[in-house]
Amino acid sequence: MATFPVLALLFYDLIVFVGAISSARKSQLGKETAFPLVLFFISGMPALIYQIVWQRALFAIYGVNAESVAVIVSAFMLGLGIGSLAGGWLSGRYPRQAVMMFGVAELGIAVFGLFSLHIFHWISAFTAGTGLPRTILFSFLLLTIPTVLMGASLPMLVEHLVRFSCGVGRSVATLYFVNTFGSAVACYLCAIFLLRVGGQSGSIFFAAILNVLVALAAFYLVRDKREPLATDLTASWGAAPNIEAVLPLSIAIGIAGISGFLALGYEMAWFRLFVLASSDRAPAFALLLSTYLAGVAAGSFIAGKLTEGRHPKEVLRIIGLLMLIAGAASALLPPLVAYLRLKNLPFLLSAAPLFVAAALLGAVMPLSCKIAVNADLRAGARVSLIYGANILGSTLGSFIIGFILFNHFGLRQVSIQLATLAVISGTFAYFFGCQNSLKPKAWALATICISVATVPVASQMYSQIFERLIFGSNAGTVTPLADIVENRNGVVVVTKQGAVFGGGVYDGYFNVDPLADKNLIVRAFALGSFKSEPRNVLEIGLSSGSWAQVLVSHPDVQSLEIVEINSAYLQLIAQYPMVSSVLHNPKISIYVDDGRRWLLAHPERRYDTIVANTSFYWRDHSSNLLSVDFLEIIRQHLNPGGVFYYNTTGSDDVLATGLHVFPYGLRVLNFLAVSDSPIHIDRTRWMQILKEYRVDGKLVFNPKNPKSAETLQRYKKLVDSINQPQNAEGIENLASFRSRLGKRLIITDDNMGWEWRESPD
Numbered sequence: 001m002a003t004f005p006v007l008a009l010l011f012y013d014l015i016v017f018v019g020a021i022s023s024a025r026k027s028q029l030g031k032e033t034a035f036p037l038v039l040f041f042i043s044g045m046p047a048l049i050y051q052i053v054w055q056r057a058l059f060a061i062y063g064v065n066a067e068s069v070a071v072i073v074s075a076f077m078l079g080l081g082i083g084s085l086a087g088g089w090l091s092g093r094y095p096r097q098a099v100m101m102f103g104v105a106e107l108g109i110a111v112f113g114l115f116s117l118h119i120f121h122w123i124s125a126f127t128a129g130t131g132l133p134r135t136i137l138f139s140f141l142l143l144t145i146p147t148v149l150m151g152a153s154l155p156m157l158v159e160h161l162v163r164f165s166c167g168v169g170r171s172v173a174t175l176y177f178v179n180t181f182g183s184a185v186a187c188y189l190c191a192i193f194l195l196r197v198g199g200q201s202g203s204i205f206f207a208a209i210l211n212v213l214v215a216l217a218a219f220y221l222v223r224d225k226r227e228p229l230a231t232d233l234t235a236s237w238g239a240a241p242n243i244e245a246v247l248p249l250s251i252a253i254g255i256a257g258i259s260g261f262l263a264l265g266y267e268m269a270w271f272r273l274f275v276l277a278s279s280d281r282a283p284a285f286a287l288l289l290s291t292y293l294a295g296v297a298a299g300s301f302i303a304g305k306l307t308e309g310r311h312p313k314e315v316l317r318i319i320g321l322l323m324l325i326a327g328a329a330s331a332l333l334p335p336l337v338a339y340l341r342l343k344n345l346p347f348l349l350s351a352a353p354l355f356v357a358a359a360l361l362g363a364v365m366p367l368s369c370k371i372a373v374n375a376d377l378r379a380g381a382r383v384s385l386i387y388g389a390n391i392l393g394s395t396l397g398s399f400i401i402g403f404i405l406f407n408h409f410g411l412r413q414v415s416i417q418l419a420t421l422a423v424i425s426g427t428f429a430y431f432f433g434c435q436n437s438l439k440p441k442a443w444a445l446a447t448i449c450i451s452v453a454t455v456p457v458a459s460q461m462y463s464q465i466f467e468r469l470i471f472g473s474n475a476g477t478v479t480p481l482a483d484i485v486e487n488r489n490g491v492v493v494v495t496k497q498g499a500v501f502g503g504g505v506y507d508g509y510f511n512v513d514p515l516a517d518k519n520l521i522v523r524a525f526a527l528g529s530f531k532s533e534p535r536n537v538l539e540i541g542l543s544s545g546s547w548a549q550v551l552v553s554h555p556d557v558q559s560l561e562i563v564e565i566n567s568a569y570l571q572l573i574a575q576y577p578m579v580s581s582v583l584h585n586p587k588i589s590i591y592v593d594d595g596r597r598w599l600l601a602h603p604e605r606r607y608d609t610i611v612a613n614t615s616f617y618w619r620d621h622s623s624n625l626l627s628v629d630f631l632e633i634i635r636q637h638l639n640p641g642g643v644f645y646y647n648t649t650g651s652d653d654v655l656a657t658g659l660h661v662f663p664y665g666l667r668v669l670n671f672l673a674v675s676d677s678p679i680h681i682d683r684t685r686w687m688q689i690l691k692e693y694r695v696d697g698k699l700v701f702n703p704k705n706p707k708s709a710e711t712l713q714r715y716k717k718l719v720d721s722i723n724q725p726q727n728a729e730g731i732e733n734l735a736s737f738r739s740r741l742g743k744r745l746i747i748t749d750d751n752m753g754w755e756w757r758e759s760p761d
Contacts, residue, residue: 005351044182046207061124063594070403075139081391083151088384098156103218105149110211155384173304173366180297187290191283199751252372253389259364260393265401276469276504277347282620282755291351295358303363312371320430326360327422328454335461338468410486412462485568492568515707524550529686534609540595545579612646623753631661641677656744667732683719
């Protein structure tokens with residue numbers, strides 16, 4: 001994945017950062033201003049490392065379904081908001097100890113961080129698999145301490161800088177910039193290096209070390225007891241002190257809340273966009289977040305510098321125009337990414353316009369502080385209210401857009417709705433700033449008109465967007481798609497040929513006919529070759545329902561329980577007669593849930609066979625169903641002699657991991673069967689089972705059809721391949737692949753397999 005566009009934007013932010021530090025050092029109070037900026041830049045790095053790793057760890061406990069994602073993200077953001085309020089109260093009460101409290105907070109985050117994964121795993125023993133209300137409670141409790149400490153840091157340092165620079169807007173914008181820039185750098189490091197090399201535990205350790213270094217540096221800074229002199233209180237970094245704030249604090253809080261809602265709402269929409277364009281690779285989200293945060297950082301600082309000395313009402317009008325332009329630009333972003341994919345260009349070339357849109361929104365919060373907060377001893381407290389409103393808006397944006405709206409509207413509708421809200425809010429802010437002043441300027445009115453007109457024009461550009469995002473230059477071969485289902489769990493599409501793609505990745509075909517085997521359905525029928533009497537079966541992942549139809553039709557199967565994370569597949573299955581009976585078969589029970597979470601929630605369930613037609617081993621969150629940790633969970637749900645039969649998608653590392661946990665194994669094409677008991681193939685019994693197979697009452701291998709005999713003959717040859725030299729299209733016994741695997745990557749929850757590595761394919 002080419003990351004140069006993101007790196008170039010980070011380099012631009014680096015130039016701005018160096019300029020900010022240089023300006024601070026040249027001021028009369030260089031030490032009191034420059035040093036805290038460096039500290040806050042570094043403290044922004046562990047915050048995002050923790051967020052990425054903690055979310056991964058909690059998803060493994062509570063699932064990666066939409067409910068858990070929304071709850072965990074919201075709990076994280078809410079903790080930051082509470083921390084902001086707490087930091088504001090403390091900084092207002094103890095202004096001279098602001099830096100000391102900041103250092104203590106960083107040290108507290110480090111201590112929690114070092115033990116966090118152990119704490120999560122310990123708590124999981126009591127809460128894993130719990131229902132949504134308890135998931136909300138435990139997610140909040142687990143994340144409260146560290147996120148409150150993180151959220152408290154900005155108001156504390158604002159209080160410190162205001163005491164020396166006497167500039168609220170400048171202080172907030174600069175601190176917000178350096179901290180967010182640090183977070184953007186951390187996201188980039190996670191995407192290209194940190195999580196690949198260090199895994200979850202190594203990344204956490206690195207983040208905790210950074211926290212400790214920042215804490216020690218803060219403690220060193222407070223050794224200097226010098227108080228700001230009277231002349232210092234009018235000093236600044238080469239600019240006049242803040243003009244007296246005139247915007248009511250309530251209006252600033254409202255604007256900050258709306259901008260936070262828009263920012264996280266767009267992040268939800270852009271995440272869906274990048275998932276499809278990147279074929280659901282884990283680094284894509286980190287790179288999106290890096291670009292987004294880099295834009296927010298640059299916008300907050302540059303807008304603050306460009307508005308120095310301007311009247312607060314003029315700044316408010318600028319805020320309105322920024323929101324207007326951001327709305328119009330954001331509406332155009334999805335069609336742009338789709339166009340890049342259509343032309344076989346790297347989709348990350350869209351990083352530049354994404355950066356600009358994020359920069360426009362990122363400027364709103366610090367500018368709101370600039371015109372609503374006076375430079376006095378209550379500056380930190382007032383900033384905390386605006387910052388808290390911004391975080392609360394972000395929390396609501398994440399929850400309402402990601403959890404509610406995406407379950408009723410698609411990418412196009414949500415993108416246009418957000419753009420419309422941005423345009424309306426921006427127009428309101430602009431004209432509110434025009435009260436009791438001159439008429440709006442012509443160029444500003446033109447900007448408003450263009451922005452308003454852009455939204456409906458952009459809406460027309462979403463035609464065939466999923467064809468282009470998923471299939472790129474091959475979009476013409478699948479246009480139009482046969483079916484598209486969008487919900488809060490993602491996007492599932494079906495081509496005219498019956499191929500199913502979930503999250504932009506191939507999932508299979510609607511096909512149960514082994515005589516026309518375009519989806520390797522032979523692997524489902526092959527269960528009968530080595531597993532005698534699989535009476536109770538669990539299937540993790542329903543997808544097209546083709547495997548479920550074959551499994552439940554096995555003559556010996558008495559019950560089939562299915563866990564599927566995305567209800568979109570159930571909607572599609574109902575439309576395809578060859579599999580629609582799966583939804584009404586009395587032997588089948590279907591649960592919409594995360595497979596791992598469901599197993600943890602039902603420790604008493606035992607099965608003769610568990611089947612998982614898992615997706616590609618390099619896909620985001622794939623290791624949740626391939627790791628040693630997951631296989632140990634599977635083992636606890638197998639009856640004596642039970643078999644776990646799952647897709648390796650051609651990865652020898654997945655094979656090696658399976659044999660690392662289970663002593664016995666058998667490979668059938670790209671599927672692996674593992675067990676605590678020996679696995680033997682019985683060709684005679686299998687042929688008898690196949691001849692009895694009926695799907696919806698019809699014989700699968702009708703003796704009157706010549707193709708049936710040909711197919712059964714191929715199946716016999718497949719069985720015989722176990723005694724022949726190893727090949728990918730045959731069956732391989734335990735001794736064979738044990739001897740050839742050698743040293744392989746053993747996939748764990750900690751190292752996350754190939755999710756953060758470049759696929760060897």
